[in-house]
Amino acid sequence: MEHILEVQDLHTSFLTSSGEVKAVRGVSFTVEKGESIGIVGESGSGKSVTSLSVMQLLAGTGRIVGGSVKLNGRELVGLSAKEMRTIRGKEVAMIFQDPMTSLNPLIPVGEQVGEMLWSHDKALSKAEREARVVDLFQMVRIPEADKRLKSFPHEFSGGMRQRVMIAMALACKPDLLIADEPTTALDVSIQDQILKLMRSVQKEMGMSIMFITHDLGVVAELCSRVLVMYGGLIMEEANIFDIFEQPLHPYTMGLIASIPDLNQDKKKRLQPIIGSPPDMIHPPAGCPFAPRCPYACRICLEELPPVFRAGEGHSSRCWLLDEDAPSTGNPLKNRKEGQP
Ligand SMILES: Nc1ncnc2c1ncn2[C@@H]1O[C@H](COP(=O)(O)OP(=O)(O)O)[C@@H](O)[C@H]1O
Ligand SMILES: [Mg+2]
Structure with a gap:
């Protein structure tokens, strides 16, 4: 496969008067030629900072403090503003949430x-x-x-x-188009038109798309692969089918449960994920989702889970996938037939 974009262990921080905001804390992924990849997660999970790091357009005190961003095989971290200007627009272009700005x-x-x-x-x-x-x-x-x-x-x-x-x-004609919540500010029927439009231009032009949204439902319309972000980390990666059929991370399960289902009774109550995102100046030592996770064990609060591979192209940062852990009440094993 031909990588258009290869991000390796990206760390991006902002220096503020209250401390270093560790917005992205070690993110790795690739985007292949012609592929459409989705990045989803609640507000504050590090999606925009990841894409602005790729564009080298971090505002204010934002800095890439570690890792690598390769576009068409070329390292972007450390390039001059002038060199980046020849790349932006031509090799990578970005659409923002609010066109007025x-x-x-x-x-x-x-x-x-x-x-x-x-x-x-x-x-x-x-x-x-x-x-x-x-x-x-x-x-x-x-x-x-x-x-x-x-x-x-x-x-x-x-x-x-x-x-x-x-x-x-x-x-x-960029090789990679990054769209950061391009439809969030629009009403639903217009959103749908813009998504259709993006799908058809991608088909016509064959470029790669990185589509960022807080809405998993939108990703399903456009993307073949998904990265689920939380607390500045990728918590799960899978193809679009597996993410819905076999979500492995409790955070992903929570996002799925909170998708507004347009085909069902509109009055049906959604299940938002209870709790709020972590403080990124003092991110927790363990899994950033653990304080909100219904399945959290002690290790989840103490130690950051590594990336566990669960199948072809499917991985998740969750201690529940640790085969060596005691099997007592592993909810993922009991979940197979039933509900999340
Ligand atoms: N300019 C900035 N200065 C300080 N902190 C920032 C800045 N931009 C983003 N952040 C912080 O970085 C984290 C990730 O933000 P962001 O990538 O915008 O989230 P998302 O796009 O997923 O909603 C958040 O904690 C946010 O408060
Ligand atoms: Mg954002």
């Missing part, structure tokens, strides 16, 4: 997308740029594309602005 309100949208094209190909004439932007707008299904070039961001709806952001991200 990433679009310039004072410049017509067509010009902003044109600028992205120009920054990677200075030989393009103005007419060529405009023609390319119209093509891109058509690709992301912006109606009357040729007429909308001169519109300003505020003249677009939220969904249309997100289409502009997707057009901008696709402008230079």
